Amino acid sequence: MNIEQTEQEIIEEFEIFNDWMGKYEYLIDMGKSLPMIDEKYKTDDKIIKGCQSRVWMHSELKDGKIIYTADSDAIITKGMVALMIRVLSNHAPDEIINAKLDFVEKIGLTQHLSPTRSNGLVSMIKQMKLDALVYRSQH
Amino acid sequence: MTSYSSLGNLKMSCNHVLRACNLTKLFSHLQKCFINLAKLFLQPQKCFNKPEKVILQPCKTVLALAKGFLQPCKTVFAPEKVFLQPCIAVLQACKTFFQYNYLLLHKRFPVKPLYLQQNTLLFRIILNFAVQIMTTAKTIVSKPFDIKKIREDFPILSRKVNGKPLIYFDNAATGQKPQVVIDAIDYYYKYQNSNVHRGVHTMSQEVTVVYENARATIQKHLNATHAHEIIFTKGATDAINLVAHSFGKKFISKGDEIIISTMEHHSNILPWQQLCEEKGAILIVVPINDAGELLMDEYKKLLSDKTKIVAVTHISNVLGTINPIKEIIDIAHAKNIPVLIDGAQAVAHTMADVQKLDCDFYIFSGHKLFGPTGVGVLYGKEKWLNQMPPYQVGGGTIKTVTFEKTEYADLPLKFEAGTPHIEGGIGLAVAIDYVNEIGLENIAAYENELLVHATEALTKIEGVKIIGTSKHKAAVVSFLVEGIHNYDLGVLLDTQGIAVRTGHHCTQPLMQHYNLQGVIRASFAFYNTKEEIDIFVEGLKRAIKMLK
Ligand SMILES: Cc1ncc(COP(=O)(O)O)c(C=O)c1O
Numbered sequence: 001m002n003i004e005q006t007e008q009e010i011i012e013e014f015e016i017f018n019d020w021m022g023k024y025e026y027l028i029d030m031g032k033s034l035p036m037i038d039e040k041y042k043t044d045d046k047i048i049k050g051c052q053s054r055v056w057m058h059s060e061l062k063d064g065k066i067i068y069t070a071d072s073d074a075i076i077t078k079g080m081v082a083l084m085i086r087v088l089s090n091h092a093p094d095e096i097i098n099a100k101l102d103f104v105e106k107i108g109l110t111q112h113l114s115p116t117r118s119n120g121l122v123s124m125i126k127q128m129k130l131d132a133l134v135y136r137s138q139h
Numbered sequence: 140m141t142s143y144s145s146l147g148n149l150k151m152s153c154n155h156v157l158r159a160c161n162l163t164k165l166f167s168h169l170q171k172c173f174i175n176l177a178k179l180f181l182q183p184q185k186c187f188n189k190p191e192k193v194i195l196q197p198c199k200t201v202l203a204l205a206k207g208f209l210q211p212c213k214t215v216f217a218p219e220k221v222f223l224q225p226c227i228a229v230l231q232a233c234k235t236f237f238q239y240n241y242l243l244l245h246k247r248f249p250v251k252p253l254y255l256q257q258n259t260l261l262f263r264i265i266l267n268f269a270v271q272i273m274t275t276a277k278t279i280v281s282k283p284f285d286i287k288k289i290r291e292d293f294p295i296l297s298r299k300v301n302g303k304p305l306i307y308f309d310n311a312a313t314g315q316k317p318q319v320v321i322d323a324i325d326y327y328y329k330y331q332n333s334n335v336h337r338g339v340h341t342m343s344q345e346v347t348v349v350y351e352n353a354r355a356t357i358q359k360h361l362n363a364t365h366a367h368e369i370i371f372t373k374g375a376t377d378a379i380n381l382v383a384h385s386f387g388k389k390f391i392s393k394g395d396e397i398i399i400s401t402m403e404h405h406s407n408i409l410p411w412q413q414l415c416e417e418k419g420a421i422l423i424v425v426p427i428n429d430a431g432e433l434l435m436d437e438y439k440k441l442l443s444d445k446t447k448i449v450a451v452t453h454i455s456n457v458l459g460t461i462n463p464i465k466e467i468i469d470i471a472h473a474k475n476i477p478v479l480i481d482g483a484q485a486v487a488h489t490m491a492d493v494q495k496l497d498c499d500f501y502i503f504s505g506h507k508l509f510g511p512t513g514v515g516v517l518y519g520k521e522k523w524l525n526q527m528p529p530y531q532v533g534g535g536t537i538k539t540v541t542f543e544k545t546e547y548a549d550l551p552l553k554f555e556a557g558t559p560h561i562e563g564g565i566g567l568a569v570a571i572d573y574v575n576e577i578g579l580e581n582i583a584a585y586e587n588e589l590l591v592h593a594t595e596a597l598t599k600i601e602g603v604k605i606i607g608t609s610k611h612k613a614a615v616v617s618f619l620v621e622g623i624h625n626y627d628l629g630v631l632l633d634t635q636g637i638a639v640r641t642g643h644h645c646t647q648p649l650m651q652h653y654n655l656q657g658v659i660r661a662s663f664a665f666y667n668t669k670e671e672i673d674i675f676v677e678g679l680k681r682a683i684k685m686l687k
Binding site: 019020021024025028052054073074075076077103 | 187195301623624626627630631634635641642656657681686
């Protein structure tokens with residue numbers, strides 16, 4: 001599945017819920033499937049800045065594809081990271097760099113993109129794309 | 140004829156007072172206004188030449204005035220009681236009188252004695268009107284706390300958030316604005332906008348008067364000795380920066396000590412920290428106990444010959460603690476050390492009488508007192524402000540400027556560089572009048588009920604831990620739920636239309652003291668209700684269930 005297909009899948013999943021409590025419940029569930037970061041990477045330098053809750057993120061290049069792992073101390077944030085990882089992980093750096101990530105807006109998470117919200121969805125995306133840029137430049 | 144033109148002024152200022160929603164002021168104003176009018180009717184000597192000027196014109200004016208009062212008083216509580224009946228009575232009397240006179244004039248009766256009689260009659264009516272207004276006013280001013288009416292004064296409270304009725308519990312961050320404040324700003328831009336302290340033209344002079352009246356309102360509210368001890372700033376943060384900068388420049392040198400407390404907002408830490416770095420001074424911090432109370436014995440020990448200023452908060456924005464500032468000030472004064480009180484959180488809940496407190500500086504933001512954002516106040520004792528150099532310089536702060544030397548203006552202008560936040564100052568005074576109308580004592584009593592109700596309900600929830608359990612506490616509850624991140628709870632409460640604050644609340648050193656990443660804070664204002672607290676508690680329970 002390419003990035004856009006995963007995005008479409010997520011949009012459809014979120015359409016099932018007609019209120020925000022439902023959507024968040026789903027997001028919380030998704031957080032439970034988050035590919036956990038190895039404890040040894042859970043260090044201060046792996047913390048993504050700009051989040052009200054702490055988010056640790058690690059990435060590795062495997063067979064030309066980036067694998068992200070992460071963790072957070074807040075459950076909803078965990079769900080959001082899980083969502084981002086589900087979309088971006090296991091793709092080539094170029095694909096990740098070029099991903100438009102329209103789904104964020106379509107599932108109504110845009111309000112969470114505002115910097116004041118400080119959940120750091122923006123910082124998260126930025127960090128993931130930055131990692132991708134680094135891997136691309138190494139090739 | 141000067142009294143004729145003064146009528147227009149009276150009407151304008153009446154409108155202004157109406158906007159300010161200060162009933163007591165309004166009624167004494169009205170009384171004066173009507174007595175003046177009554178006097179106007181007592182000028183029968185002129186009626187030989189042009190009787191219509193003496194009788195008809197004032198009659199028309201009274202008619203217009205009475206009508207005018209009927210319109211704008213919508214923003215005042217229960218205006219119909221105050222205005223409607225007396226206004227109708229006067230309207231009626233005027234109409235009859237008006238018709239009668241018209242008849243007389245046209246029939247060319249010998250006029251003198253009759254006019255005198257009629258005028259005296261109208262004089263009585265108008266005087267009665269004034270008395271009636273005053274008595275009704277008294278009963279209204281002493282009215283009980285009417286939460287329903289109060290909520291109607293705040294348009295934002297009827298909006299929805301995420302499809303749910305808004306429950307606004309983030310009052311410690313900023314207060315909502317009553318209609319009178321919104322109106323005052325609106326009115327300013329529609330009818331008053333001009334620069335202050337500058338032009339000779341009428342509007343500039345008018346608005347300068349209104350702006351300076353606002354300063355006087357703040358002076359009265361804080362019971363400052365002089366109006367020029369009230370400096371308009373951008374807010375609390377700006378005011379503390381001003382003092383740290385200007386007081387620091389003059390009075391702080393290497394090795395001096397500045398005392399603050401553990402529970403300070405970043406705004407009352409960083410300006411001092413920076414000053415210390417610049418001057419090689421030392422920042423000393425008064426510790427607190429687990430309940431969130433200042434350790435007064437420690438405070439006493441920390442004061443020394445090197446201490447140059449003490450800066451502490453009146454009320455903690457996280458813990459809600461009401462600090463014993465009178466005691467803090469007295470202890471410092473015994474050693475001739477000046478004290479700055481950060482009143483940012485206090486102004487919406489308690490009265491601060493700067494003369495009684497004898498504090499040297501008292502600062503606050505307008506927006507937390509239900510006034511506009513971007514305006515705040517620094518109260519400073521004249522003796523300090525006079526010795527302090529200007530903070531920012533530029534237009535408005537000077538007497539004379541040459542390229543060699545500048546002579547600075549007197550207080551308060553010395554500290555108010557550039558065009559000020561004019562409508563902000565005006566709006567803030569209106570907000571203060573509004574709050575005083577309800578009464579800060581009433582507000583404090585009501586809010587305490589809310590605090591007790593919320594604290595009781597929250598402590599019943601398993602896993603909830605309240606941070607800040609001082610004996611003297613304002614309507615702020617910060618808490619944690621065991622095993623759940625405050626951010627998660629904040630998001631889920633927001634989804635239900637409930638606005639609370641989560642995070643470190645600009646008090647990271649305080650968070651470090653409690654070893655916390657952050658807390659959830661519900662902070663109340665007098666327009667909140669117990670029903671809202673119940674909904675919030677239910678919403679919280681629901682969120683906890685989802686997150687467990
Ligand atoms: C105790 C205290 N001091 C200062 C401030 C700063 O106020 P402002 O941001 O309006 O300058 C706040 C605001 O939260 C506060 O709570």
